[in-house]
Amino acid sequence: MNKTYRLKRKDISSQWHIIDATDQPLGRLATRISSLMLGKHKPTYEPHLAMGDYVVVINSDKVIVTGQKFDQKIYYRHSGYPGGIRQRTFAEQMALDSRRVIEKAVKGMLPHNVKGRTLFKRLKVYSNDKHPHAAQLFEKSQKSKDAAIKKTVKSLKVEKKSEVQDTKEEELSGLNKMTKPQLIQFAEEKEIKIVKSAKKADIIIKIKDNL
Incomplete structure (x- = not known):
């Protein structure tokens, strides 16, 4: 309530x-x-x-x-x-x-x-x-300055997180267009262990789960 x-x-x-x-x-x-x-x-x-x-x-x-x-x-x-x-x-x-x-x-x-x-x-x-x-x-202006700095740092962190998220989404969206050998190579670059006998769909799922 x-x-x-x-x-x-x-x-x-x-x-x-x-x-x-x-x-x-x-x-x-x-x-x-x-x-x-x-x-x-x-x-x-x-x-x-x-x-x-x-x-x-x-x-x-x-x-x-x-x-x-x-x-x-x-x-x-x-x-x-x-x-x-x-x-x-x-x-x-x-x-x-x-x-x-x-x-x-x-x-x-x-x-x-x-x-x-x-x-x-x-x-x-x-x-x-x-x-x-x-x-x-002066105390008031100093507090305002500190608050502005904290706000700027926070906004930079949000922007950086957003950029990382966009990069991650771009990588995931491009997985379906890759061939099986390309997927295996991509997984190795990301240090994700893939069984070579696995199907393409299973490889994509495992990559998404580990990213």
């Missing part, structure tokens, strides 16, 4: 991704980041588990918006006191801290609960191309 496999928390493995925000539209960029952080790109995705990956975003100063959003998009916040509402345009926020623009866009696409707050900690945004996560990204 087949049972549906459910991923356990202990089986979750997270990877690191780096994304360059240069000339990337804010909305599309945030969608891509949130998808990686939620783990929806994984075939083992479980909606109740925090199984997303870590995302490093560089060059947040160079993110773009379409239309008139650069001057018309407004960010609101409130101090908590009466009359304490504050607002900034997209241009003002970019000049003050461009990282907050991407962080706010991604946060709005994550679940508004404990899972969302846990996943949001995996987002690392930097205004330029310098970041302290080279070690994590």
